[in-house]
Amino acid sequence: MQEYPHHYVVSADAAEEGVIAVSSDRLETLDSLAPEEFGGPGDLWSPETFLVAAVADCFILTFRAVARGARFDWNALRCEVDGVLDRVDRVTRFTDFHIRVTLHVPDGADEHKAARLIEKSEHVCLVTNSLNGEKHLSYTVLSDD
Numbered sequence: 001m002q003e004y005p006h007h008y009v010v011s012a013d014a015a016e017e018g019v020i021a022v023s024s025d026r027l028e029t030l031d032s033l034a035p036e037e038f039g040g041p042g043d044l045w046s047p048e049t050f051l052v053a054a055v056a057d058c059f060i061l062t063f064r065a066v067a068r069g070a071r072f073d074w075n076a077l078r079c080e081v082d083g084v085l086d087r088v089d090r091v092t093r094f095t096d097f098h099i100r101v102t103l104h105v106p107d108g109a110d111e112h113k114a115a116r117l118i119e120k121s122e123h124v125c126l127v128t129n130s131l132n133g134e135k136h137l138s139y140t141v142l143s144d145d
Contacts, residue, residue, distance in 0.1 A: 019044065037085075052083035055097055058127035063103075066121045072113060075144050076104040083133070094133040101139040114141045 012032070014020040022045075023029040034040030035048050045053075056079040067074055084096040099122060105114050122128065122137045 022050075048083065048085060051094065052081050052097070054127045055083065055099065055125070055131075056081045058125045059099060059101070059121060062125045063117065063121040066117050066124070070113070070117055072117055073109065074103060074105050074114070078102045094131065096134045096136060097128065097131065098136045099128075099138070101137070103139065103141050104144050105141060107143050107145050109143065111141045111143065115139065 008024070010022060010024045012020050012022050020032045021029050022032050031044050032046055032050070033044045035046040036042030037048075038046075040046060059079045059081075060077055063077060063079075078101070080100045082096075082098040082100075083094050084098070085092065086095045088095060101118055103114055103118060105111065118139045118141075119137065122135065128135050
């Protein structure tokens with residue numbers, strides 16, 4: 001890992017109408033538009049879905065690192081995030097992030113340790129730590145036979 005601070009540069013390009021092209025060096029350009037809730041078509045990524053996706057993605061990357069550090073073997077992980085956008089005190093913002101995790105572990109794995117690692121991952125995830133919305137974690141640990 002590189003020393004802090006890290007810098008991430010992203011550009012967005014658009015005309016008066018149409019798709020917004022979101023890009024960053026060495027990455028595939030992504031198309032974005034407003035979500036259905038704001039009058040968009042709902043068939044492209046939006047700033048709202050990018051943000052909520054960042055929470056899910058960061059959780060999984062964090063869990064990988066935490067589990068690796070704990071020498072904990074696991075089979076599969078799904079992280080589903082429901083971000084709640086609301087208007088509070090005349091400011092529109094994400095107020096809540098409901099993070100639902102399903103972790104599949106090998107038969108005989110320590111499920112209590114798995115739960116502790118999930119909770120630690122939520123606690124140290126840099127994306128959710130950068131947001132002021134409330135975080136609500138729920139999880140299921142399933143033993144694969």
